[in-house]
Amino acid sequence: MPWTYIVRCSDDSYYVGSTWDIDARLWQHNHSDELGATYTRRRRPVALVWSAWFDRIEDAYLFEKRVQGWSRKKREALIRDDYTALPGLSRRAAVQRREAESDSAADG
Incomplete structure (x- = not known):
């Protein structure tokens, strides 16, 4: 197989x-x-x-x-069976940083 x-x-x-x-x-x-x-x-x-x-x-x-x-982070999400993380890890690093900063500002 x-x-x-x-x-x-x-x-x-x-x-x-x-x-x-x-x-x-x-x-x-x-x-x-x-x-x-x-x-x-x-x-x-x-x-x-x-x-x-x-x-x-x-x-x-x-x-x-x-x-x-794929990036190392995306491969590790697959290894963990964390399928919900895969789409976000498909985005460019700059987009991921902006989203993280935006989430931090919203939490703060």
């Missing part, structure tokens, strides 16, 4: 990927110098922090590419 997944690397960075076999892929990330991604090879061990299965590998791959473009 096709998966999109996120692993946390030993340097606390995230790697996003997609695969048919998540258990085999995690093993590759942690043990194989030939099959694991170059990025994770230098950042072992890695630990699975989020995954979702899809009906088609094409959908898993497209979601992987989408999440790869």
Whole structure:
């Protein structure tokens, strides 16, 4: 079954990927110098922090590419299953700061 997944690397960075076999892929990330991604090879061990299965590998791959473009904060919201935070984290940083300042002024 096709998966999109996120692993946390030993340097606390995230790697996003997609695969048919998540258990085999995690093993590759942690043990194989030939099959694991170059990025994770230098950042072992890695630990699975989020995954979702899809009906088609094409959908898993497209979601992987989408999440790869996300900020760290947005990826962490996905990992926490905090789906309500995702739209706000899609906004540019300047817009997020203005909203936070506006909320602080309204509370104060």
